Amino acid sequence: MSTSRRIEINPDWCKGCNICVAFCPKQVLALDERGKAYVANVDACIWCRECELRCPDFAVTVVVERAS
Amino acid sequence: MAVTDYLRKRFMPHIWCPGCGHGIIMRALLSAVEKLGLDKNDIVMASGIGCSARMLGYVDAHTMHTLHGRALAFATGVKMARPDLTVVVPMGDGDALAIGGNHFIHAARRNIDMTAIVMNNSTYGMTGGQYSPTTGCGEYGTTAPYGTVVQPFDTVELASAAGASFIARTTTYHAREMARILADAIRHPGFSVVEVLTQCPTYYGRKNAKGDAVEMMEGFRDCAVPVGPLDDSGHATVTIDPEAVDAPIPIGVFRKEVRAEYCDAYRRQVIEPAEAAAAASAAASAAAGGEQ
Numbered sequence: 001m002s003t004s005r006r007i008e009i010n011p012d013w014c015k016g017c018n019i020c021v022a023f024c025p026k027q028v029l030a031l032d033e034r035g036k037a038y039v040a041n042v043d044a045c046i047w048c049r050e051c052e053l054r055c056p057d058f059a060v061t062v063v064v065e066r067a068s
Numbered sequence: 069m070a071v072t073d074y075l076r077k078r079f080m081p082h083i084w085c086p087g088c089g090h091g092i093i094m095r096a097l098l099s100a101v102e103k104l105g106l107d108k109n110d111i112v113m114a115s116g117i118g119c120s121a122r123m124l125g126y127v128d129a130h131t132m133h134t135l136h137g138r139a140l141a142f143a144t145g146v147k148m149a150r151p152d153l154t155v156v157v158p159m160g161d162g163d164a165l166a167i168g169g170n171h172f173i174h175a176a177r178r179n180i181d182m183t184a185i186v187m188n189n190s191t192y193g194m195t196g197g198q199y200s201p202t203t204g205c206g207e208y209g210t211t212a213p214y215g216t217v218v219q220p221f222d223t224v225e226l227a228s229a230a231g232a233s234f235i236a237r238t239t240t241y242h243a244r245e246m247a248r249i250l251a252d253a254i255r256h257p258g259f260s261v262v263e264v265l266t267q268c269p270t271y272y273g274r275k276n277a278k279g280d281a282v283e284m285m286e287g288f289r290d291c292a293v294p295v296g297p298l299d300d301s302g303h304a305t306v307t308i309d310p311e312a313v314d315a316p317i318p319i320g321v322f323r324k325e326v327r328a329e330y331c332d333a334y335r336r337q338v339i340e341p342a343e344a345a346a347a348a349s350a351a352a353s354a355a356a357g358g359e360q
Contacts, residue, residue: 013080017087022282053099053243054285056091057081058072 004065005047011036014059020051029060071098074108076128083122085193087281089240089266093187094123096243096264097156100251106154113156114143116168119194119268120160120187137168140175143182151331154254155182161202162192165221169201176230176259180330183253183260184232186223189268197271208275223263224322233258233302235323239265239288242319249321258329265317288317295320302326 007028016035029051030040037060039045051060075098084090101111111129115121117136124131130153134142143157164172164186175184191209192198199209199216202223206215227235234256238246246264253260267273267284278284293316296305302325308316 015081015086017281019087019281019285023285050243053095053247054092054240055095056084056088056240056281058075058091058095059081061072 002067004063004067005045006063007039007042007045007051008061008063009037009039010059010061013057015057017056019054019056020060023050023054025050069102071095071102074098074101074128076126079125082126084119085268085270087267087269088119088193089189089264089268089281089285090119090123090187092240092243093158093185093246093264093266094126096246097123097158097185097250098127099247100254103247103251104254106254110152110154111156112143112146112150112153113158114139114146115158116160116163117194118160118163118192119189120158120163120185123158137163137166138171139163140168140171140182140184144175144178144180147180147182147331148334151181151335156185156254157182158185158187160192160200161186161188161190161221161223162200165201165223165226173226173230176227176232176261178330179231179233179258179327181257181259181332183250183256183262185250186261186263187266188223188263189266189272190220191268191272191275193268193271197268197275203272207272210271210275223261224318227261227263228323231259232261233323233325233327234260234321236261236321237263237265237317237319239285239292239317239319240267241285241288242292245319252321252324256324258327291315291317292319293317295322298324 014036021029026044028041028045029037032038049062052062108129114132115124116139124133139157143155147155188202190203198211202220203216205219224237236249253262267281269281273284295318298304304322306318
């Protein structure tokens, strides 16, 4: 059984408030030159979903898929 | 179902300002609804006027955008007609405690089964940052350039005095806990009040030099003090060490007690006796008709 995990960011909904970046315990996320959130260091992610829960714009989704 | 399946995605992105905490509350509410496995067709939401009321544009349930402060009155009508539905009423602090103050205390007094979410950002954001009944004494608003003169309402104390049977307070920083509290509030058979402290960086934050959305949420994190566990009577003990935290905000579930619910009591005390009397009267007149 393998698990695939990723962080999806919807740039059309992101307003660049920086909440996901600031409250990530592992500095996984950052804002790009347009002020939109992007995944800067996915290897550090501990999949705690703090970004997803606090994103006011539903722009961050942590996807965990388990495939057998 | 995923949380976003409860959204009307065609209206996204929403109109709330960057960093506004209202979206975090909407997400926590939808997480609670998803966790409870509620069907969209069984959820009714009513809202008044203000930034908070805009939530109904985005939630794919039965939604009514009603009069300022009067959402609880509309919701009461729905609940009386269809007690089987889950009724949720998101309100702002001004909507709930100023314009709708009377509806709020009387809905609490009736203990009617619905969930009132007071999204408290300490200001009237939609109309430009006027001070509200929860703006702290001495804090600034566009209508308080020298600072407000009066004490704010304490939503928890007010709901408690008015008779709500489930009362909680949380903040947008505590998003995970908020979803858990909202699920608990929805399940509770009585009037549930959940006050959520939320940030308005655009007006309240700027007027009061509270920084951006992140700094305001850090303020919630640093000032929050959890209340004690509920005792046998369903009341929590609030113990705050004034030395430990500057301007502490007690958070958690303050009260959870099961009391007679309004629709239920009304059915037992009014509807059933009235129907029994009508049936007895019909039977008596049928019997009288038979004797003639």
